[in-house]
Amino acid sequence: MRSGFRGFGAVFYKEVLHVRRDFATLFFSLIIPILQMVLLGFGIDTNVRQINTVVYNADNRRQSRELLDRLKNSDTFHIIRYVETDRAMNEAIVSGSARVGIKIPVDYSDRLLHGQSAQVLVLIDGSDSSVSGIAINVTTSIGLDESLRRALPAGAAFAVDMRPQLLFNPDSRSPNFFLPGLTAILLLNVTTFLTAFAIVREKERGTLEQLFVTPVQPYGLLLGKLLPYFAIGFFELCLIVTAMRFVFLIPIHGSVILLALISLPYLFVSLSLGILISSKAGSQGEAMQLAFLTILPSVFFSGYIFPRETMPYIFRALSYLVPASYFINITRGIILRGAGIQDLWTDALALFGMGTFLLFVAARRFRNKVIMA
Amino acid sequence: MAIAPQTPAEASIAADHLIRRFGQFKAVNDVSFRVEKGEIFGFLGPNGSGKTTVIKMLTGLLPLSGGSAFVEGLDVRTDSEAIRERIGYMSQNYSLYYDLTVAENLQFYGRIYGLDTARLKRRIDETVEINGLGSYLNRLSAQLSGGWRQRLALSCAMLHEPKLLFLDEPTAGIDPVARRELWDLLFDLSGRGMTFFVTTHYMDEAERCNHVAYIYFGKIIADGTPQALKQLPQIQPHGTKRIGIVTPDATRALRAARTIPAIRSATIYGDSIHALVDENFDVSELTPLLSKHGVNVSEIRPLTPSLEDVFVELSSQHQESLETASA
Numbered sequence: 001m002r003s004g005f006r007g008f009g010a011v012f013y014k015e016v017l018h019v020r021r022d023f024a025t026l027f028f029s030l031i032i033p034i035l036q037m038v039l040l041g042f043g044i045d046t047n048v049r050q051i052n053t054v055v056y057n058a059d060n061r062r063q064s065r066e067l068l069d070r071l072k073n074s075d076t077f078h079i080i081r082y083v084e085t086d087r088a089m090n091e092a093i094v095s096g097s098a099r100v101g102i103k104i105p106v107d108y109s110d111r112l113l114h115g116q117s118a119q120v121l122v123l124i125d126g127s128d129s130s131v132s133g134i135a136i137n138v139t140t141s142i143g144l145d146e147s148l149r150r151a152l153p154a155g156a157a158f159a160v161d162m163r164p165q166l167l168f169n170p171d172s173r174s175p176n177f178f179l180p181g182l183t184a185i186l187l188l189n190v191t192t193f194l195t196a197f198a199i200v201r202e203k204e205r206g207t208l209e210q211l212f213v214t215p216v217q218p219y220g221l222l223l224g225k226l227l228p229y230f231a232i233g234f235f236e237l238c239l240i241v242t243a244m245r246f247v248f249l250i251p252i253h254g255s256v257i258l259l260a261l262i263s264l265p266y267l268f269v270s271l272s273l274g275i276l277i278s279s280k281a282g283s284q285g286e287a288m289q290l291a292f293l294t295i296l297p298s299v300f301f302s303g304y305i306f307p308r309e310t311m312p313y314i315f316r317a318l319s320y321l322v323p324a325s326y327f328i329n330i331t332r333g334i335i336l337r338g339a340g341i342q343d344l345w346t347d348a349l350a351l352f353g354m355g356t357f358l359l360f361v362a363a364r365r366f367r368n369k370v371i372m373a
Numbered sequence: 374m375a376i377a378p379q380t381p382a383e384a385s386i387a388a389d390h391l392i393r394r395f396g397q398f399k400a401v402n403d404v405s406f407r408v409e410k411g412e413i414f415g416f417l418g419p420n421g422s423g424k425t426t427v428i429k430m431l432t433g434l435l436p437l438s439g440g441s442a443f444v445e446g447l448d449v450r451t452d453s454e455a456i457r458e459r460i461g462y463m464s465q466n467y468s469l470y471y472d473l474t475v476a477e478n479l480q481f482y483g484r485i486y487g488l489d490t491a492r493l494k495r496r497i498d499e500t501v502e503i504n505g506l507g508s509y510l511n512r513l514s515a516q517l518s519g520g521w522r523q524r525l526a527l528s529c530a531m532l533h534e535p536k537l538l539f540l541d542e543p544t545a546g547i548d549p550v551a552r553r554e555l556w557d558l559l560f561d562l563s564g565r566g567m568t569f570f571v572t573t574h575y576m577d578e579a580e581r582c583n584h585v586a587y588i589y590f591g592k593i594i595a596d597g598t599p600q601a602l603k604q605l606p607q608i609q610p611h612g613t614k615r616i617g618i619v620t621p622d623a624t625r626a627l628r629a630a631r632t633i634p635a636i637r638s639a640t641i642y643g644d645s646i647h648a649l650v651d652e653n654f655d656v657s658e659l660t661p662l663l664s665k666h667g668v669n670v671s672e673i674r675p676l677t678p679s680l681e682d683v684f685v686e687l688s689s690q691h692q693e694s695l696e697t698a699s700a
Contacts, residue, residue, distance in 0.1 A: 006487075007485050009484065010481055010484035010485045011485075013481075013484070014470070014473070014477075014481045017472075017473055017477060018470070018472060018473075021472045021473070022472060205466070205468070205470075205471070206464055206466040206467075206468045207468045207469070207470060209464060209468065210462065210464060210468035211485070212434055213432045213433075213434065213457055213460070213462040213539075214457055214482070214485045214486060215454055215457045215458050215485070215486060215487070216485055217454075
């Protein structure tokens with residue numbers, strides 16, 4: 001055994017004993033991610049459907065009812081109520097019972113029959129941007145479509161016919177989008193928390209101080225403590241990918257082996273974060289707060305929920321410093337698009353660089369702040 | 374009073390003009406002492422006076438800001454890894470893994486020191502025998518009482534047959550019987566050639582050491598055998614004597630005693646007052662003097678100083694000299 005790693009075997013074996021004895025922690029750290037997957041996988045649908053809508057149809061003849069049928073059939077709007085005044089329509093939106101109000105004026109059918117332009121008022125609650133965006137798009141395109149059908153002779157084709165086709169996620173299922181990204185967050189959660197706690201616990205107990213007066217070397221100690229959690233993190237990854245494939249039925253288009261390999265540097269990153277946290281925190285409570293602090297940017301700046309492309313310049317630059325950004329690129333690439341190493345090597349390299357760098361920084365800081373304190 | 378280590382190889386610890394700075398603050402300020410092999414060395418001092426810092430320097434955890442130290446003939450500045458193989462360390466919180474059993478704790482510390490399987494087994498058997506842990510081997514150490522935890526910690530610290538054992542307040546918070554048993558064990562082991570570096574706040578433990586040193590705000594102000602320290606001239610300054618005044622109302626007696634010019638210093642011990650008085654002061658005058666303050670005296674007897682007297686006296690003298698120096 002090289003002298004720099006002295007004590008590795010003994011520490012590793014002891015750490016495995018800790019994990020085995022504290023089965024509850026292990027169980028919860030493995031089961032909570034699965035629960036999160038279930039919640040996000042089954043509970044969240046980003047496709048906006050059936051928006052509550054209130055209608056004031058002042059016209060109420062055949063043409064106006066046809067228009068309402070088309071709106072209903074789009075699956076975007078769900079008409080909850082018909083009202084008879086502008087005021088009632090406004091109130092329904094203010095109270096929140098409806099997000100969209102559609103007012104068809106009294107002369108709608110007359111104007112259409114006389115070949116004039118007829119206006120329809122669409123009031124949209126702008127407080128939820130994804131709902132309002134969809135409502136604008138669907139109403140304008142129905143309006144356009146309706147106008148074209150009236151302008152063009154019967155049976156004529158559109159001059160320009162756009163045919164969008166969704167690749168990789170043809171049904172635009174939300175779990176397909178969320179779960180590969182969630183993998184990155186969950187791995188970070190489990191490994192960072194477990195390592196930070198494992199070290200801080202020894203700090204609290206005073207056993208760390210004891211170890212420093214033995215011939216154990218810093219790297220032997222760190223590696224011995226990390227490897228069991230590295231293994232748990234890897235097991236967690238396998239569990240998540242299996243659940244993703246067979247419970248949430250997300251097809252994995254790329255190589256699972258590649259995914260496993262590239263996840264190794266990512267695990268190093270999150271373990272190193274755990275060490276960094278433990279070198280700062282004096283108690284498990286403090287470690288918990290710091291761990292949440294590191295997880296926040298991974299949730300918000302990594303592209304996991306909000307696309308990085310639409311972020312303001314500063315936050316976009318910041319997102320390049322978040323390891324999860326790269327890993328989310330990789331998981332979505334491999335799982336959804338079937339990308340290979342030739343497409344993802346820059347992300348993999350970035351992760352590898354960050355992992356190595358952080359591990360060295362963490363080990364140094366651990367030496368200086370914990371051992372020499 | 375410090376002895377310069379001319380031959381560091383012969384002593385178990387030879388510390389020479391140790392200095393440790395934290396920023397501007399000198400936590401250890403020119404500390405020199407020497408611990409011979411086989412000694413039980415008591416290292417005493419108030420909390421925050423630098424005891425732990427000295428231990429950390431001697432075990433290679435803290436770099437020296439100045440001076441030199443040799444432990445078991447090895448230089449702490451260059452050979453800290455070799456030193457750690459030859460020493461054991463037991464802290465006051467025992468540093469055990471409570472979720473591991475007694476046997477697992479022993480095996481872990483044995484492996485840390487690189488004992489091979491055969492030697493590990495032999496040493497575990499020996500230390501378990503010495504400390505009487507036999508019937509607890511498969512018990513989680515969390516379930517042990519304080520005294521047994523301390524025995525287990527001691528076993529863990531001596532598995533690798535260290536030449537020198539650091540015990541940092543080993544008896545804080547354990548019962549008197551366990552305390553007595555630990556000291557019997559220390560004498561037994563020191564008889565077999567082991568050296569002990571013990572910190573403690575208990576004066577009865579200090580009295581049992583072969584050699585004590587007292588550190589006060591980073592400086593050693595007393596160093597020698599307990600007997601030698603009690604005969605230091607500054608403890609019993611020329612022209613003074615020590616008396617004990619037994620009284621049912623010690624608190625009031627202390628206040629009264631401090632008004633009497635011939636009494637140079639006075640402290641309460643249970644139902645009596647220990648006082649340092651002028652040598653030519655007739656103690657029989659004391660009873661009427663004190664009764665003027667409404668204090669009844671049941672007995673006055675001559676006293677030899679205890680170690681506690683020594684440390685209290687030396688600390689206050691040192692404090693005074695610091696104050697006059699800064700004034």
